[in-house]
Amino acid sequence: MSKKIKIYIPLIIGAAIGIGVFIGGRLNFTDTSDRLFTTNSKKDKLNRLIDYIDYEYVEEVNTDSIVDVTVNGILDNLDPHSIYIPKKDLERVTNNMRGDFVGIGINYYPYKDTLAVIRPTEGGPSKRAGLKGGDRILMADGDTIYGEKFNTDIIAKKLKGKKGTKVRLKVYRPSTKEFLDIDVKRGNIPIKSVEAAYMLNNFLGYIKMNRFAESSYKEFKSALDKLQDQGATKLVFDLRDNPGGFLGIAEEIADEFLEDDKLILFTKNKKGKRQNAYATSRGDFEEGEVFVLINESSASASEVVAGALQDNDKGVIVGRRSYGKGLVQREMALGDGSAVRLTVARYYTPTGRSIQKPYENGKNKSYFRDYYKRMSNGELLNSENIEIEDSLKFTTPKGKVVYGGGGIIPDVFVPIDKSVENETINYLKRAGHFGYFVFEELDKNRAIYDGVSKRDFIDNFSVSDDIVLAFQKYVNRVEGTNINFVAFNTTIKVFIKATLARQLYDDNAYEEIINRNDIMIDEVLTLSEEESFLEVTN
Structure with missing residues (x-):
């Protein structure tokens, strides 16, 4: 071998290594071969800016927060429903949509400086271990968790843990x-989607669902089977205030009502590719009559179910125009424990309607304040004030006219009940005043309810005017106000009684008491007895 060749060999090897390092630094194993030797100036610009701030900026800066702001800024310019989920929130969001988490299973109230048990979850670990409503949890595995050390985030971490492990509570x-020393073995705690399921009368069942999570179909099917065993031939499916969830779960639930091969919906992606979803042979309520309740906060998967039934001339949609979300998101991991839910398609009802309400690029405030627009223009009180575009008119197989362009318009309109849906009552519910007040009232003497059955309580218990006055004093003390509840006396009695039932018994009791004063339920009870009405609407 010549001396020249020997000299060049190290140079060639060095150059090859350098090229390899360069390619390796740009290699993305999800990229196709034609992209390996290209650059992306948009990505490079963002990366360089973050590096400059990280290494050159005059002060120390948390670049993680800058990345979060950048990601949110990008998504803000897309559509209202593409969102970023930071790492710190992802576990909570995932658990909520999965339908369960590992813990000890209690509903609790941070009473003063102590964790007070409102009610142990029915069938959960705490219930089995012997915890009762009113118990104060003072220590967990020898660590004090009350007084100055009271912190709900820290307490949650101490009570949660791996499935099957034990925590000793003082x-x-x-x-x-x-x-008392009570050992609780941690287990799966369901986050219920079905809030209530019971019979309204001898033939009409009722199911209320609050979201479409992974466990929702199983919960719904179990509730439906039980109601059918009790004689339900008609069903009220309450989707009011249900913000939606998984599209596939909505399809499974709609399938329970629709005959084989009926179109449930179709989606179109960026390239216009259409994907159809059809009903299968497994539906168990295809012969039954169904009333779907919706309102201005029924969105996404709720609208999928309502639209599928309405467009297939199945049942009756009752209530007010729904939210108007016709976009489909997919959750994508970002590699650092965070994720993005990105809009990847639009969905359409069987007649071809898009029910997505208009939006300009990005998350403009008017989009999310649509409720106040509907209130101000009178739509929530009178169906004639609903804005309808004739160009978005569609017809169902049996000739019923339906509209796209912003939500599902019900077959039967029911105005908002201003005695229940008003700013004062809504604030009292949001602030948790009913729950906290009732807990403190129960805490004075829980024994007076010993031996009172749930049915007896629902049918016969009455809230006195003295209790309403005590609630008024409680709210004024906590809020530092001087509100008089005379105008809301009847409504407040209903919510106090319902909250008592929830803390003493379960959510089902709460909903049953609330529904006895619900004008939308009253409307359905009337409709369900009018066979001729169903024949006309279908």
Whole structure:
């Protein structure tokens, strides 16, 4: 071998290594071969800017927060429903949509400086271990969690843990003035989608669902089967205030009502590719009559179900125009524990309607303040004030006219009940005043309800004017106001009684009491007895 060749060999090897490092630094194993030797100036610009700030900026800056702001800024210019989920929130969001989490299973109230048990979850670990409503949890595995050390985030971490592991609780029980050591074995705690399921009368069942999570179809099917066993031939499916969730779960639930091969919906992606979803042979309520309740906060998957049934001339949609979300998101991991839910398609009802309400690029404020627009123009009180575009008119197989362009317009309109849906009552519910007040009232003497059955309580218990006055004093003390509840006396009695039922028994009792004063339920009870009406609408 010549001396020249020997000299060049190290140079060639060095050059090859350098090229390899360069390619390796740009290699993305999800890229196709034609992209390996290209650059992306848009990505490079963002990366360089963050690096400059990280290494050159005069002060220390948390570049993670800058990245979060950047991602949100990009998504803000897309559509209202493409969102960023930071790492710190992803577990909570995932658990909520999965339908369960690992823990001890209690509903609790941070009472003063102590964790107070409102009610242990029915069938959960705490219930089995012997915890009761009113118990104060003072210590967890020897660590004090009350007083100055009271912090709900820290407490949640101590009570949660791996499935099957135990946590020893030091508990004070005010009713017997005992200090107890209770071992609780952590387990799966369901986050219920079906809030209530019971019979309204001998033939009409009722199911209320609050979201479409992974477990929602199983919950719904179990509830439906039980109601059918009790004689339900007609069903009220309450989707009011349901913000939606997984599209596939909505399809499964719609399938329960629709005959084989009926189109449930179709989607179109960026390239216009259409994907159809059809009903299968497994539906168990295809012969039954169904009333779907919707309002201005029924969105997404709720609208998929309502639209599928309406366009297939199945059942009756009752209530007010729904939210108007016709976009489909997919969750995508960003590699650092955070994720983005990006809009990847639009969905259409069987007749071809898009029910997505108009939006300009980005998350403009008017889009999310649509409720106030509907209130101000009178739409929530009178169906004649609903804005309809004739160009978005569609016809169902049986000739019923339906409209696209911003939500599902119900077959039967029911105005908002201003005695229940008003700013004062809504604020009292949002602030948790009913729950906290009722807990403190129960805490004075829980024994008076011993032996009172749930049915007896629902049918016969009455809230006195003295209790309403005590609630008024409580709210004024907490809020530092001087509100008089005379105008809301009847409504407040209903919510106090319902909240008592929830804390003493379960969510089902709460909904049953609320529904006895619900004008939309009253409308359905009337419609369900009018066979001729159903024949006309279908």
